[in-house]
Amino acid sequence: MVLGSKIFRQKTLYEVLSVSEDASYDEIRAAYKSAALNTHPDKAHTTLESSVPSNEQQEFLSVQKAWEILRSSKSRADYDKQLQSSRQNIEIIASEIEVGDMIIESTADSMELLYPCRCGDYFSITSCELGDMGILVTDDGEVDPQASNPASASVVLGCGSCSLKTRLVIDKTS
Incomplete structure (x- = not known):
């Protein structure tokens, strides 16, 4: 799912921890420990309680997220599939x-x-797949404007x- 339009390329979780995509669990764990120590808010003398995280806090939170996903073989496999899919979606x-056209x-x-x-x-x-993305569709095929995601999003369908x-463009403002 593409939310809005991002021009910059986001780092992969492997890049956040500075490891290769075929790194072992032990390599990922060691890289996490090192990155967590280097980016911890206490080291920068800041707190995570601020309503707008600083760059250092964002970096620490990215390290935490990377570890949470890559430490589990199941969530890592899911992430790897998602990463591979995103690389192939440059078609x-x-x-x-729009939803109303469907x-x-x-x-x-x-x-x-x-x-x-056009091939026939x-x-x-499905509405369940959209729901998993935070996009709610009513029984009459309208997008529920009460959903908490941004005003517009898009999903590439094969x-x-x-x-x-x-591209299914979902505009919740109309």
């Missing part, structure tokens, strides 16, 4: 659509939003049969 988007099919426990592809198949996403991609 050309065929079109942009066909809604309701099932017992969720809704599936579909948009026809569909681009699809066709079920061909290689075409479309």
